[in-house]
Amino acid sequence: MEQSGEYRIESPAEAVWAALNDPDVLARCIAGCQSMEKVSQSEFRAKVKAKVGPVSASFDAELTLSDVDPPHAYTVSGRVKGGPAGFGRGSARVELAPDAGGTILRYHVQGSVGGKLAQIGSRLVDGSARKLAEDFFAAFAEIAVEPQPR
């Protein structure tokens, strides 16, 4: 599974970067996110309730940031465990580019799934992942322009 996308956000790159590193913002952008905590400077932990085709479960995600180049880019990679629903793993490269007062956010995601997700969801995973990503960045594009509490 592999996909890419691009969004324009009406906010300067520094602000977008700050939002990308803010667990509260991230939590609000993920539908079904039950918790999101920043464990260290480069690690997040999250619990997300999600549905992929006929498989719905509560997933535990562990995310690690690497190749961090503030405020331009990072790679977030991680593992998602859903107990009997199976697991997923993958990484996303997120890049920011200033664009006439706003910011262009580009992302490229690659990942794979296993267990029940693969068994009965494989045909639906791409579509579900695309929707998750689109929903995430659409929400993020809106939330990231809000003034963030400091």
Place this chain on the structure above:
Amino acid sequence: MSDQGIGQRVKRREDVRFITGKGRYTDDINLPGQAYAVFVRSPHPRARIKTIDASAARKAPGVVGVFTGKDLAADGIGALPCGWLVKSKDGSDMKVPPRPPLAIETVNFVGEPYAVVIAETLGQARAAAALVETDFEELEPVVSLAEATAGPQIHEGIEANRCYDWELGDQAAVDAAFAKAAHVTKLEFANNRLIPNAIEPRAAVATYSAPTEEFTLYTTSQNPHLERLILAAFVNLAPEHKLRVISPDVGGGFGSKIFVYPEETAAAWAARRTNRPVKWTADRSEAFLSDAHGRDHLTTAELALDAAGTFLAMRVRTRANLGAYLSTFASSVPTYLYGTLLAGQYRTPAIHVEVEAVFTNTAPVDAYRGAGRPEATYVVERLVETAARETGVDPAELRRRNFIQPDQFPYETPVALVYDTGDYQASLEKALKQIDYAGFPARRKVSEAAGKRRGLGFSCYIEACGLAPSQLAIQLGAGVGLYESGEVRVNPTGSVTVFTGSHSHGQGHETTFAQIVSDKLGVPFESVEVVHGDTGRLEFGLGTYGSRSVAVGGSALIKASDKIIAKGKRIAAHMLESAPDDVDFDEGVFAVRKTNKSLTFGEVAFAAYVPANFPEDLEPGLSEKSFYDPKNFTFPAGCHIAEVEVDPETGVVVLVRFVAVDDFGEVINPMIVEGQVHGGIAQGVGQALLEHGIYDESGQLVTGSFMDYCMPRADDLPSFEVDTTVTPCTHNPLGVKGCGEAGAIGAPAAVMNAVTDALRVKDLAMPASPERVWRALQAA
């Protein structure tokens, strides 16, 4: 002749309960105090189990217990064995990796169970299973069959993941024949992995009586005695006499329910451990992951011909996928049920076959309807059809030139079998007439005028059924004899209870076997009851697979009935004051020759249980047993012809016609035989056009539901045109050969020969999906 005797189209008596929802399947059985098992399965194709934390699961509502492989091992439960020892070319034994019912240190395929949760309700067991926290160390899996020997080693001590490297036939003779051949046809292809998909998934209900130390296991087995034998002798669950295995109504098996599986074993053990009846019923997802899959070969095959189109030799190299472990009969399928069939219906004088069987991190692969014989037929019949096209000889004519002739039987093949009888040209000619072979070019023109492609393909298959002469099977490595038992118990009122060690899971034995005994003893069909599938009620049995039931189990009933008649004659002779040798038995009447003195079967039966003044050497009662051990395999054979129309715009293949002319020897119930043929053809067409079990590169099963694994449906199939020819089997008392697998054996080659004919391509991989067909047309 009775209208319900041998040869009659008697409606299946069991269907009344099946089609009115009154069947009694394993999942219909509920015992007081029953708890439910849910298995925790590996999401990884290959991983080391570092820790299993079941503490949260144990505290979950309703949980009776959570057990792992270590718990079973601590209780002395052993590994699941493989029942057939195959030796490599160098004489060494095949390599057998231990297969504990629940994985202990490593998991080796997605779906392999490593823990079981027992809870008060199914929902509670499921919820608790989700709480089992397992820390895996993922290992690189071996997924590709082609690269399996070069991949990481899956099992300790099994180098190159090779179970065995087997051969059969005379390699030097084959090489010499190829050296002087005028033409060589060569094909390389895969035989696609199939997932069996019986309507009823596997299930078990187990109960243990602590005071008597007795188990009763209700389960979906095709051979309950074999299940009991293995659980007692190898797995160490309980002594054989303390274990009763009952296979009630079973909704289809197709081979996948022959085997002794981890889940049934663990559920039975858990019944003792928890002192509760335990029920487990697989859901469809579990069936896809954990039922033994079928086929999965990679083959290179060559046929050498002389200038006249006479077959000189055949050379076959196959790599067979065994999956992660050796299932119960897995080793025999790509060897003795495959290599031995490569002579087909032909006089090919020299054949050499090599089979390398390997382990991969996929579900175990074992017998599935046809088991080895569909793979062999595919090799032979794709080669023959391709050779005909390459040499410009009509494919029917090329076959005629090479058939074993009726006067050559018994015929010893170069691959270890002795065919007892057959008339292969007779079935070919009948099939040609039925399909109107002469009219095919005109039909093709009509299709082409409509922008379609039309093709026709043959498959003249042979199978070895009626498994099996015990002496030969044991010589070849079988761990059991392959006879069958039968008991005919005549009740005092003259009704008859028949006990057979065969097992019916859709085949209609309750009807067929009643026809046999009713016909033989001259008692009404309605007065004959057939009992099967219960180790507590039957002497012994080896179950149903390999189209063996009537040939072996039916023959045992004939032998037992012969003993009934012999005893009946002694009783009649005593009552009629005559000598047993002077008593004839015909159509239910015992009569003293050349007199008007006679007794009905019912009168003799009653006398047997109300024995007035019997002499000392005449025991009361009228009940006889027999163990029938066949002298040879039976060799059903026939000719299948498929005609397809392909839409080049969409790549969709429509199977327009399918003609099957089969020689099953004598036929007990033509209607049931036709039903067996229909079902077999549907499965064979499924393999050719629709079905494919696929693991992705990371070892995940991506065809794990009916969304992605395409089963044949009524609208994929034409109305089949089936007929028979008859050469009676020469060595069993009924003259029967077996019909259960023929359709699945013959159909794939017929359909693919037709598809490649329509596309005018040399080869195309199964299943011939619209995408593959369309791509092949674009490339051509």
